[in-house]
Amino acid sequence: MKFTLVILIFLIIHSELPTVTLSLESLPNVTNFLCDLFNVTIDTMDDVVKTFSFQSNVNAANISVIQYKENGENVTVSLSDNDSTSLIELKSGKIVFMIHGWRAAGNVSWIVDMAKAFQNIGVTNTLAVDWSPIAQENYIAAAADTKDVGRLFGNWLLNLTDTNNLKNIHLVGHSLGAHVSGFTGKILNETGASIGRISGLDPAGPLFEFPIEQSESNRLSPTDAKLVDTYHTNKGFLGFRTPCAQQDFYVNNGGPIQPGCGNINVITAITCSHEYSHIFFTKTIGSDNYLGKKCKYLLDTWLTCNNNGAIIVGENINDTEHGQFYVKADENADPLAI
Numbered sequence: 001m002k003f004t005l006v007i008l009i010f011l012i013i014h015s016e017l018p019t020v021t022l023s024l025e026s027l028p029n030v031t032n033f034l035c036d037l038f039n040v041t042i043d044t045m046d047d048v049v050k051t052f053s054f055q056s057n058v059n060a061a062n063i064s065v066i067q068y069k070e071n072g073e074n075v076t077v078s079l080s081d082n083d084s085t086s087l088i089e090l091k092s093g094k095i096v097f098m099i100h101g102w103r104a105a106g107n108v109s110w111i112v113d114m115a116k117a118f119q120n121i122g123v124t125n126t127l128a129v130d131w132s133p134i135a136q137e138n139y140i141a142a143a144a145d146t147k148d149v150g151r152l153f154g155n156w157l158l159n160l161t162d163t164n165n166l167k168n169i170h171l172v173g174h175s176l177g178a179h180v181s182g183f184t185g186k187i188l189n190e191t192g193a194s195i196g197r198i199s200g201l202d203p204a205g206p207l208f209e210f211p212i213e214q215s216e217s218n219r220l221s222p223t224d225a226k227l228v229d230t231y232h233t234n235k236g237f238l239g240f241r242t243p244c245a246q247q248d249f250y251v252n253n254g255g256p257i258q259p260g261c262g263n264i265n266v267i268t269a270i271t272c273s274h275e276y277s278h279i280f281f282t283k284t285i286g287s288d289n290y291l292g293k294k295c296k297y298l299l300d301t302w303l304t305c306n307n308n309g310a311i312i313v314g315e316n317i318n319d320t321e322h323g324q325f326y327v328k329a330d331e332n333a334d335p336l337a338i
Contacts, residue, residue, distance in 0.1 A: 049211055049212060052140070052144065052207060052212060053144065054144050054145075054146070054147040054148070054218065055144045055145050055147075055148055056147075056148050056151075057148070058134060058145050058148035058149055058152060059080070060078070060079040060080040060152050060156075061078055061079070061080040062131065062133040062134050063078070063079045063080075063129065063130070063131045063134070063149060063152055063153065064076055064077060064078045064079065064106065064129075064130045065077050065079070065084070065088065065097075065106075065127055065128070065129055065130070065156070066106045066107065066127060066128045066130055067088055067089070067126075067127045068112070068115035068116075068119075068126045068127065068128065069124075070119050070124060075087055075088065075089075076130075079152055079153065079156045084156070085156065085159045085160040088127070088160060090125050090160075090161070091124050091125060093122075093123070093124070093125065093168065094123050094125060094168055094170060095125040095127070095161075095165075095168050095169045095170065096115075096118050096123055096125060096126050096127065096169075096170045096171075096172060097127050097128065097129055097169065097170070097171050097172070098111045098114055098115065098126075098127070098128045098129070098172045098173075098177075099128070099129045099131075099171060099172065099173040099174070099177035099178075099180050099181055100128070100129075100130070100131075100132070100135065100174060100175075100177050101135065101173075101174045101175025101176040101177045101178075101204065102135050102139055102142050102143075102175060102176050102204070103135060103136060104132065104135060104174075104177075105130055105132035105135070106128035106129060106130025106131075106132065107128070107130070110174070110275070110278040110279070110282065111128045113282055114126075114172065114278065114281070114282045114285070115128070117282050117285040117286065118285060118315075120285075120286060121285060121286040121315075129149075129153055129177075129180070131145075131149050131180070134149060135176065139206065139207075140207065142176060143176060143179075143204070143206070143207045143208070146176055146179045146180045146183060147179075147183045147218070149180050149183070150179070150180045150181070150182065150183025150184040150185075150186070150187060151183060151184075151187050153180070153184050154183070154184040154185075154186075154187030154188050155187065157169070157184070157188065158188070158191065163188075163191050163192070163193035164193070166188055166193045166194060166195050166196065167193075167194070167195075167196040167226065168196055169195045169196050169197075170195075170196055170197040170198075170199065171184060171185070171195060171197070171198045171199070171225070172198075172199045172201065172281065173198070173199070173200055173201065173203075173220075174201040174202065174277065174278050175201070175202060175203065175204045175238065175239070175274065176204045177201075178198075178200030178201060178202070178203035178204065178220050178230070179203060179204060179208060179219050179220050181198045181200065181220065181224070182198065182200070182219060182220030182221060182224040182228075184224075185198055185224030185225045185228075186217070186224055189223070189224070194225055194226050195224070195225040195226070196225060196226050196227065197225050197226065197227040197228070197229070198220070198224055198225040198227070198228045198229075199228075199229050199230070199231070199281065200220050200228070200229070200230035200231070200240075200244070200245060201230075201231050201233075201277035201278045201281055202230075202231060202232060202233045202234050202238065202239035202240070202274050202276075202277035203219070203220050203230055203239060203240040203244060204238065204239065204240070205235075205236065205237070205238065205239050205240045205241060206238070208240065209240055209241060209242065210236075210241075219244065220244055220245070221244060221245075222244070222245050222246045227246060227247075227317075227319050228245040228246050228247070229245055229246065229247040229248075229249065229313075229317055229319075230243075230244055230245040230247070230248050230249065231249050231251055231277045231280060231281055232248060232249065232250045232251065232254035232255070232277075233251050233252070233254065233255050233258055233273050233274065233276045233277040233280065234254075234255045234256050234257075234258070234270060234273040234274040234276070234277075235250070235254035235255055235256055236256055237255075237256050237270045237273075237274070238270060238271070238273075238274040239254075239255070239256075239274055239277070241254075243297065243324055246319075246322045247313075247317070247319065247321070247322055247323065247325065248297075248323075248324045248325065249292050249313050249324075249325045249327050250297070250324065250325065250326055250327065251276070251277070251280055251327045251328075251329055252327070252328060252329060253326065255273045255276075256270065256273060257269050257270070257273050258272065258273040258276040258331075259329070259330055259331035260272070260330075260331025260332070261273045261276065261331075276333060279333045280314070280329055280333040281314055281315070283314075283333050283334065284313065284314020284315045284316065285314070285315040285316075286315070286316075287314065287315075287316065287335075288312050288316055289335045290312065290313045290314045290327065290329070290335045291310035291311065291312060291313065291327070291335065291338055292310055292311055292312075292313040292325030292326060292327045292338070293305050293306060293310045293325060293326050293327075293338050294306040294310075294311070294321055294323050294324070294325050295323075295324060295325065295326050296324070297324035305326065310338060311325070313325065313327055326338060
């Protein structure tokens with residue numbers, strides 16, 4: 001899988017090796033890795049990186065919304081259908097949209113599990129954005145389409161509900177889905193109203209932070225919703241390394257390898273750690289036991305921490321404190337004392 005090349009590149013560049021057996025001497029040259037990833041020659045690789053751009057030709061027919069109902073009678077509508085919003089039945093209260101990442105879909109297990117977890121605490125408006133026909137493309141193409149997916153979904157939301165109700169919407173996006181969430185928020189900000197909350201679950205780093213450092217207008221950023229919180233679990237590899245929200249929670253120091261993920265091969269270990277973010281967030285739903293301690297964070301180093309207590313993190317977040325927070329959890333993503 002070509003995308004795994006980015007992982008190995010980060011292993012070399014950042015020298016943050018997980019607790020698995022890996023010989024750096026056995027790895028090919030970093031440039032060769034990038035050439036293979038982008039399917040170009042050494043002579044043209046720099047041009048490909050410099051000319052990466054977000055696309056604006058996504059077909060709305062390739063995006064659908066799945067409404068997960070408590071009775072199991074789920075409803076799927078396409079954004080291209082003129083009457084699609086009329087088929088979605090929303091009750092009063094919070095509205096959650098879960099947005100998958102690369103090579104995933106709106107019916108993957110973590111989304112189904114998260115929808116059930118929300119329903120168990122009384123949130124009945126649980127939906128998923130399925131952009132899988134686009135997300136199945138190569139990583140570069142999928143990343144380039146995230147902005148347009150967010151635009152199309154944001155405009156669809158405006159047809160689904162009025163701007164006064166946007167404050168009740170919570171977008172939960174994993175990996176590339178976190179950036180789709182951010183682009184959705186930017187579109188809605190243009191109306192003068194904002195989404196209530198965006199939770200980024202290990203927002204994708206490649207092409208958003210490395211090897212291209214995108215501006216806040218081209219990625220998830222702190223102003224995309226009234227509250228933006230992120231959960232870093234595979235920093236510097238598949239996930240974002242630096243803060244990109246109002247509240248950035250570095251679970252187990254943000255990884256890069258999470259508990260329970262290190263006793264396997266390096267590629268699987270990193271993928272496991274990237275997926276740990278949505279397992280962690282799902283477990284926080286309905287729980288006040290997950291705590292984060294606010295710290296000063298600079299270049300992967302925790303400088304000083306606030307010892308005056310901790311705040312609740314996850315679904316039941318305490319949003320009064322902004323900044324970077326250290327969180328601890330075990331191999332099952334259950335909370336540990338900090």
